[in-house]
Structure formats: C-alpha cells, structure tokens
Amino acid sequence: MQRTSVSHGTIQQSEFRAPWWAKNRHLQTIWPRFIQKQLPLNYQMERVTLPDSDFIDLAWGPKPTKTTGIVAMFHGLEGSIRSHYANDMMAALSGHGWQVVMMHFRSCSGEPNRLPRAYHSGETEDPRFFLELLSQRFPGLPKVAVGFSLGANMLLKLLGEHPAQKWLDGAVAISAPLKLGECARSINQGFSRVYQKYLLNSMKQTLKQKMSYIDYRSLLQLTPRDVDNITTFRQFDDVVTAPLHNFCDAQDYYEKCSSFHYLSAIHCPTLVLHSIDDPFMNHLIIPQEHELANAVTLELSDKGGHVGFMQGSLLRPQVWLQNRVKVFFEQFLPFGQ
Secondary structure (H helix, E strand, O other), rough: OOOOOOOOOEEOOOOOOOOOOHHHHHHHHHHHHHHHOOOOOEEEEEEOOOOOOEEEEEEEOOOOOOEEEEEEEEEEOOOOOOHHHHHHHHHHOOOOOEEEEEOOOOOOOOOOOOOOOOOOOOOOHHHHHHHHHHHOOOOOOOOEEEOOOOOHHHHHHHHOOOOOOOOOOEEEEEEEOOOOHHHHHOOOOHHHHHHHHHHHHHHHHHHHHOOOOOOOOOOOOOOHHHHHHHHHHHHHHHHHHHHHHOOOOHHHHHHHHHHHHHHHHOOEEEEEEEEEOOOOOHHHHOOOOOHHOEEEEEEOOOOOOOOEEEOOOOOOOOHHHHHHHHHHOOOOOOOOO
C-alpha cells in the first residue's frame, strides 16, 4: 500500500493487529474505557487566564529529571485528564526526557468556564494560545503534540491553518473525525447511537449548568427543556454549536471545521492513525494519497475501533497506541536521548 512521492503524503498499512478476542469494533472502543485498568499517574493542574478573561486548565505530567522535549496533548469530545486514553498516554510518554502537558478545552476540567462560548472540533484559538505559551516557557526544546478524536481533528486543522508554524516539530492525530458531517451521520446509526447518547448527555448537562448563571437569551433560542429534547449531534450543532460560534448552521460548521480540507496544507511531520472499523465514522472520511501533504502519513488498520487499538491476551491486554506514539516522537528528541 505504501508508495513514495515527493508531491504528496503516503498511506500505509498499520502494523496493528487485533487479537482474536478483540476483533469487534465496539469491544475495541469500550474495553479501554470501562474494563482496562488505567496506568498510575501523578499530575498537577495549572489554571491559565485567556485573552478574553476566561480560562483553561492544564494538566502537567511528572517532571523528568532533565527535560529535553515537550509533549502537548489534546483530548476528545467531553474528555479530560481522567479519560483513559489521556491518562495512559501521559503516563506512557512521561519520563525519558519528555515533559507532558494536556490542555483541557473550556468546561472540560470539571468546572464550567465563565463565558457562553465553549469549544468545538475546529476551535483553534485556545490551542494556539496554549502552544505559544509553551514556546515562551520552553524556548529551544523540541515540541510535539498528540490529539485524540475531536482533539485530533482540531490539531490537524490548526497545522493546516498555519503551515509555517514554529510551535511543533511533529504531531500525531488519533481517530480524527476528518469529515464531521459523515461522522455525525455514522454515529446516529445502529449501536453507535449509544456513544452519541452518552456524549450528548454530558454536553447537555454542561450547557444547562452554564445556562443557570449565564444569560444565553441573546445567543440561543433555547430553554433547558429544549436542550433535554436534543437527541443527535447534528441537532446540537444546529441549535448550540453553530449560533454560539458564528456558523450559519451545523452543515456550515461541518464544512468549515473538517480537518480533511486541511490535510494538504500541513508542513509539520504528522502521523494520522485510523481504524477502518471506527464506529464513530465510515469509509468515506478516508482521504486518498494525493489529498495528503508530503509531511502527512496515514496509517490504516482494519480493526481497532475508536481510540481503542487493544492488543495482548485476554488476561494481559495492552494498548498498542502508546508505544506507536512513543516511537514516532523519539525521532524529535536530541540525539542520544
């Protein structure tokens, strides 16, 4: 499948192979979240004030003996440092010179933010502020980033928007919803609606909590009961995401914020990890090689679910993602680290 080219990126077959007990895409997706034991991790929180007087919370992983590189992490929809993938990736990457830090999107750290605006799949203003902060604090050190799901889409869009950026030397995007409209359609079908309901309930709860102390009447034509009646991502994006963030409607938001359209503009060495059986998506989101910038490599696996990629035996399961990301990032550390 791999083909060398100087004009566009490559698509490669992933080395990941699902074990006999975890070939089902839903098991791959659910096991790490509800069954797999999280790795031990100590982290420290820091609150940072944003230019608009709101805030974001940063989770700092263990400090290495000697910091030789920085890993910036971006979580998925309604995620946080408590999410299994974020906790375990930070634990796996910490040490060996890497200082790992994750930015929580607004209202995702456990405390709702102060302003009506929230976050979405294409909101790159706060992450850009965060990366500029890291550049100021750690000048001269190699910096890389890893994004999961929504955070992966955002990261790819950010890199495509700023092809000449100096914040990052490398990036990994995991299970990115490259075409948001297709993903909204796919997750509203079959068993995948379970994931949609689970995530929507969290999103609606946060919105109603903010509506109790912020006057949304000039921004949203909704009551708390109207919020309760939302049953799909597309409905939520039509009546909440779009008006809050200056999009005409859900379709306008999807078209402008899908990272698929930015893949050809990325100059930063970027690895995109995707499973064809991801239950949040469908095959239509997968780009062709000519749609990838030369710096972008897409690794496809037949199995793996959504941010799953479970390997090992049934009694000793392992997450393949952590070592794959670690190996990719090692090339950006100073020689000998």
